[in-house]
Amino acid sequence: MKKIFFALPGNEQLTRSLATKCDAEVGKAEIRLFPDQETYIKIESDVKDKQVMMVCTLNNPDSKLLPLYFLSKTVKDLGAGFTCLVAPYLSYMRQDKQFKPGEAVTSAYFAKLISSFADSLFTIDPHLHRRSSLAEIYTIPTTVLHASSLISGWIKKNVSKPLLVGPDSESTQWVAEVAANAGVPYIILEKIRAGDEDVKVSVPEVQKYADHIPVLVDDIISTARTMVATVAHLRTAGMNKPVCIGVHGIFSNDAYSLLLNSGAAKIVTCNSIPHKSNEINIDRILSLAINEQ
Numbered sequence: 121m122k123k124i125f126f127a128l129p130g131n132e133q134l135t136r137s138l139a140t141k142c143d144a145e146v147g148k149a150e151i152r153l154f155p156d157q158e159t160y161i162k163i164e165s166d167v168k169d170k171q172v173m174m175v176c177t178l179n180n181p182d183s184k185l186l187p188l189y190f191l192s193k194t195v196k197d198l199g200a201g202f203t204c205l206v207a208p209y210l211s212y213m214r215q216d217k218q219f220k221p222g223e224a225v226t227s228a229y230f231a232k233l234i235s236s237f238a239d240s241l242f243t244i245d246p247h248l249h250r251r252s253s254l255a256e257i258y259t260i261p262t263t264v265l266h267a268s269s270l271i272s273g274w275i276k277k278n279v280s281k282p283l284l285v286g287p288d289s290e291s292t293q294w295v296a297e298v299a300a301n302a303g304v305p306y307i308i309l310e311k312i313r314a315g316d317e318d319v320k321v322s323v324p325e326v327q328k329y330a331d332h333i334p335v336l337v338d339d340i341i342s343t344a345r346t347m348v349a350t351v352a353h354l355r356t357a358g359m360n361k362p363v364c365i366g367v368h369g370i371f372s373n374d375a376y377s378l379l380l381n382s383g384a385a386k387i388v389t390c391n392s393i394p395h396k397s398n399e400i401n402i403d404r405i406l407s408l409a410i411n412e413q
Contacts, residue, residue, distance in 0.1 A: 121171045121201055123410070128176035128188055130394065134403065135175040138206070141407035147172070151187055161190045168199035173206055173410065174238070179370050179393045181211040185233075192237040205238040206410070208392035208402055209368045213247040231257035242409060244392050244402055245339050245367045263413075265405050267367045267390050268294075272301035274388065274400050275335055279363055283307065283332035287350040291338070298337050305329070309353060323357040333385070334362035341366035341389065344375035348382040361385035369395045 123144040127135035129151055139146045148164040172195045176188050192203045212230035215223070231254070234241065240261045246254060254262040275282050275298070284306035286295035292308050299306035307329070310322045334354050336347055347364050354362055361383055369376075369389030376397070379387055391398040 121169065123171045123173055124165060124167060125173045125175060126191060126195075128174065128184060128191070131175045131177060133394070134177075134208070134391065137403045138173070138175065138407050138410065141403060142173075142411055144173070149191065151191070159187050159190055161187065161194050163191075163194055163198055167195045169201045171202045171204065171413075172200045173204050175206045177209045177393055178207045178211040179209050179368070181230075189233075189237050202239050203237070204240045204242065204410075204413070205234065206242045206406065208244045208390075208406065209370075210241075210243040210246040214249070216250050227251075228257045232259070235259040240413070242406060244390070244406070247340060263409055265402075265409055267392075267400065267402060267405075268298050269301050270390065270400050270402065270405065271337060271365055271367070272298050274365070275302045275304065275363075279333050279335055281332045282335045282363075283329045285309065285334045285336050285350065285354065285362065287336070287338075287346050294339065295337060305332075309350065323353060323359065326357045326359065330359065333360050335365060336362050337365045339366070340368045340370060341379070341387075342370040342372050342375065344371070344379040347379055347384075351379070351382045351384055355383045363388065365389070365400075366397075368392050369397050371395065371397075 123142055124147045125135050125139040125144055126147040126149055136146060150162040152160050154160055174191055176184055178184060195203060212226050215226040218225055235258050238260060242263045244265045245267055254264060282304045284295050284299040284304060286292055286308040289308060295306050307324050310324055336350055351362055363386045364379060364384045366389045387397045388399045389395055389397045390400040390402050392402055
């Protein structure tokens, strides 16, 4: 089945890249808002019996969901044989349980909605915290790709004497994997609790790694508060300015400038969400996985 790629607004560059790598067509569609802010969709390409790849990274998801839904339903009405959502960043993963009475478990509801109009899903490093896989909530085939090897490659190429740093014990597995792939050492910051509200953070083996460049790695940089705090701990311990790396750079409000001004030497993200910090390209791993479908 021939593939045809459609870009939701803001995803044009990635869509062109994926289509080129997959030797596929870029579909033409008019997607805009009426004056009353309702969505208008018009498909201008032939989609009959084709595999429609809808490229839409899902940061700020609420404004993107209806155009995505309408696009999928329209191409199906026009005879598309299959629809696939390519969402490098997958939203609504954090609220995966009811923390307080009356709360909505939005990750499950969102998954059910996506599964109702897309036939498959490709994404990169979704925030699987209390879930073991997307299959727990998505009823369509899902392909989860990982950016750890890309991040390791970037570190080896761009950072002299890197030292990966995890802000807490929960980050150990992620940091250890990136460090192993890059062939570099790593440390995990230690929290010393003297009382309920008296918690100090120590940096282990400071002298051993005094001449290294600390590298902080996380899957999502949203408010950046965790990284800002970690940068402060490293600088207080007398270490070099760190490089901060995130798979998905959401950078809500003033998070980017806050992190940059906190003492970070550099901020780098994957291009799963378009941002000026993008230096790690996920196009190839996505296209390889799509071609295998």
